[in-house]
Amino acid sequence: MFKTSAWPLAMLYTALIVFASLFPFEGWRAQGIAPSVFVTASLPPPYWTWFDVNINVLGYAPLGFLLTLGGVRSGLRGWAIPVAWLGGAALSLCMEFLQIYLPRRVPSNMDFVLNAAGVLLGALLAWTLEWWGLLARWSVFRERWFGQQPHGGLVLIALWPVSLLFPLVLPFGLGQVLERLDKTLDVWLEGTPFMDWLPLREEPLVPLMPSAEMLCVMLGLLAPCLLGYMLIAHLGRRAVFAAVVLLAGLAATGLSSAMAYGPVHAWEWLTLPTQAGVVAAILLAACALPVPRRWCAVLLLLVLMWQLNWLNQAPLNPYFADTLQSWEQGRFMRFYGLGQWLGWVWPYAVLAYVALRLTQRQPQS
Numbered sequence: 001m002f003k004t005s006a007w008p009l010a011m012l013y014t015a016l017i018v019f020a021s022l023f024p025f026e027g028w029r030a031q032g033i034a035p036s037v038f039v040t041a042s043l044p045p046p047y048w049t050w051f052d053v054n055i056n057v058l059g060y061a062p063l064g065f066l067l068t069l070g071g072v073r074s075g076l077r078g079w080a081i082p083v084a085w086l087g088g089a090a091l092s093l094c095m096e097f098l099q100i101y102l103p104r105r106v107p108s109n110m111d112f113v114l115n116a117a118g119v120l121l122g123a124l125l126a127w128t129l130e131w132w133g134l135l136a137r138w139s140v141f142r143e144r145w146f147g148q149q150p151h152g153g154l155v156l157i158a159l160w161p162v163s164l165l166f167p168l169v170l171p172f173g174l175g176q177v178l179e180r181l182d183k184t185l186d187v188w189l190e191g192t193p194f195m196d197w198l199p200l201r202e203e204p205l206v207p208l209m210p211s212a213e214m215l216c217v218m219l220g221l222l223a224p225c226l227l228g229y230m231l232i233a234h235l236g237r238r239a240v241f242a243a244v245v246l247l248a249g250l251a252a253t254g255l256s257s258a259m260a261y262g263p264v265h266a267w268e269w270l271t272l273p274t275q276a277g278v279v280a281a282i283l284l285a286a287c288a289l290p291v292p293r294r295w296c297a298v299l300l301l302l303v304l305m306w307q308l309n310w311l312n313q314a315p316l317n318p319y320f321a322d323t324l325q326s327w328e329q330g331r332f333m334r335f336y337g338l339g340q341w342l343g344w345v346w347p348y349a350v351l352a353y354v355a356l357r358l359t360q361r362q363p364q365s
Helices: 006-022 050-073 080-099 109-132 134-146 151-163 178-189 193-197 210-231 235-261 272-287 293-311 318-323 325-329 333-358
Strands: none
Touching: 006 050, 006 080, 050 080, 050 109, 080 109, 109 134, 151 210, 151 235, 151 333, 210 235, 210 272, 210 293, 210 333, 235 272, 293 333
C-alpha cells in the first residue's frame, strides 16, 4: 500500500502529537473564549521558558521530517517541503484551537509559530539528507544489519528508551499496571452492578524483596537485547547492538531521574540490587549472542512474562506517587499521559509482536 514506511510512521507520529496536545481528554466545555483569541495575542507571551521553546520546535520536527521523506520517496520532490509544512502547521493550528475547550490546556500563538518552525526544520533536514544520499545509505545499513525484517521490531526498539523517560517504580520495570488498573476500574464501576464482577484479590500486594528487584532489573534490560537478537543474525553486530541498547537504557533512566528529582539525584536509582541486575543482564546478553533468532523470540516471551508477573505482584510506593506531581501538573504535563502509556504498553506490544512473529515462517539462523 505504501511505497515507503515514512507515511505510516508519519501517521503514528501525528497520533502521538494529538495525544500529547489534548491529554488528559477530560473537562471539555466552552469557556466563553473566542476560538481565535490566541491568534491576536501579543508575541512573545508574558510567561515562557527556553524549555517551552525547545520542546515545541523539537516536538514537531520529526513530523516534518517524515512527511517530507514520504513525499520525496513517493515522487513529490518539488512539493514535498511545502506540503509537509502546510500539513504540520495545519495540525498545530487545529490542536491550539481545540485546547481552548480544555481547561487544563492553554492555547498559544507562540506554540503555533514554534511548531510550524519545527515542521519546517524537520522538512529541510529530510530533504537535505535525501539530496546528499545519506538516507539511502541508512537504508543499506539497516538492510545489512537487520535484513528484510518487518519495521515493527525496529519501532519497538526505538520506543524502548523513550518509554523509560517516565519515572518508574523500579528501573526498567515497564508494564506495572495491575494496581493502577484495579483502582481505575473501582472508580469507573463504583455504584454500578458491574462492581460485583470485579475479582477480589485474596492476598495484599507486598513490596519486592531485593533479590526480586534485581531479577526484574535484569529481565527488563535483557528484553530489548533479545528483541534485537530476533532481527540480527550476525554475532558481532549483536554484541554492538546490545552495548548500544544497554547504554541507551542507562542514559534514559538517568535522564528520567534527573528530570523528576533534580540533576543531583540522577543516579540515585543505581542501588545495590539494581547494579547487580545490570551486571547480570550484561552477562546473560553476552551468553545469548549465539542463540538462533527463533529461540531468542521464545526466550523473550519467557523473560517478559516472568518480569510482568513479578512486577504486578508489587504495590506502588506512595512516596513515588507524590514525586510524580511535577510530571502531572508541571511543565512535563503534556508528556505525562503519553510517557506513562508507553511505559505501560511497551512490554505487552512486544509480547504481541513476538507471538505474531513466531506464527510466521522465518529463515533459520
